[in-house]
């Protein structure tokens with residue numbers, strides 16, 4: 384592959400027009416959209432409108448007149464096609480961590496005789512921390528640690544719920560949602576998927592896969608903005624499930640100001656408190672854009688980008704599966720000085736990230752990353768490694784966020 388061939392691929396790319404929908408700094412190849420998605424051009428106008436018109440002029444009236452009150456459910460319905468859900472099964476609220484808490488507790492209550500939660504020791508730490516915290520609140524609940532490959536050794540009739548990530552945040556490995564969910568159901572347990580690294584990276588099919596609950600971020604591939612609210616999916620058959628964070632926004636009639644809690648019908652019972660309108664406005668703008676994306680074309684381009692990057696970096700210690708059907712939209716390598724190498728790359732305008740202990744991670748968001756970007760990033764990476772420029776002292780200084 385030559386850079387000229389990459390130019391030709393960019394020219395023939397059916398998603399190429401989306402690049403102009405994003406604000407990206409000149410001279411930057413952004414390969415960290417799996418951690419914080421790029422800024423859609425339309426976001427600023429929408430957030431400004433919310434501030435100046437809806438808040439500034441509409442004041443409290445805007446909860447009704449600007450549709451603020453309905454937004455957590457409305458944006459859930461906008462998100463539903465991206466995850467293969469039906470209207471009413473998704474709501475947008477809180478963080479992924481908080482939504483993990485709610486869904487885990489709801490699942491435990493749905494399987495009262497069962498005392499085991501299964502989680503993956505390699506999962507994103509918040510998933511482990513929250514299973515620890517939730518387990519502590521239920522009498523006698525224990526945790527078994529096992530990844531998707533090792534489930535057969537831990538599944539039995541004591542297991543209430545299994546929590547797994549669809550795409551591994553370090554390696555980028557993609558798991559078979561339908562097959563794993565089916566395996567878990569065969570043992571009578573419920574399945575919660577964390578799709579932070581797959582929503583907006585590939586099409587999801589919660590309904591077809593018979594998923595019970597799912598949670599995910601909107602600030603990664605979905606470009607909602609830093610800290611934009613997460614989402615909860617609850618399959619319709621679980622719409623009578625009880626979750627313990629019973630705040631007034633999850634009440635069936637918050638403005639009745641009743642003394643007792645009565646959960647809202649549908650996934651709305653997973654809402655807790657007043658929704659953050661400024662953050663939701665950013666997500667609203669990005670979901671407007673996402674509603675025009677062809678997800679099959681997105682997946683095809685994602686696999687072409689990651690496949691090309693793997694081809695151009697041959698010789699490095701690849702930890703991402705080469706088989707296209709087994710990876711998400713990122714490519715990761717192991718390198719003993721991965722942190723320094725990533726810092727040296729960032730100084731050259733190629734932004735990836737590092738995950739402890741030794742993983743260099745590069746995410747490929749198909750809406751704004753092109754084939755020449757892949758080519759340029761691979762060249763810079765090869766040059767940083769060949770020149771040893773990463774060994775300069777300043778690249779060893781650790782920041783709080785890696």
Ligand SMILES: *Cc1c(COP(=O)(O)O)cnc(C)c1O
Nearest residue numbers: 478479480507509548552577579
């Ligand atoms: C990013 C990420 C999270 C983040 O959770 P927050 O509560 O939004 O901070 C959780 N799980 C996975 C797998 C992630 O990649």
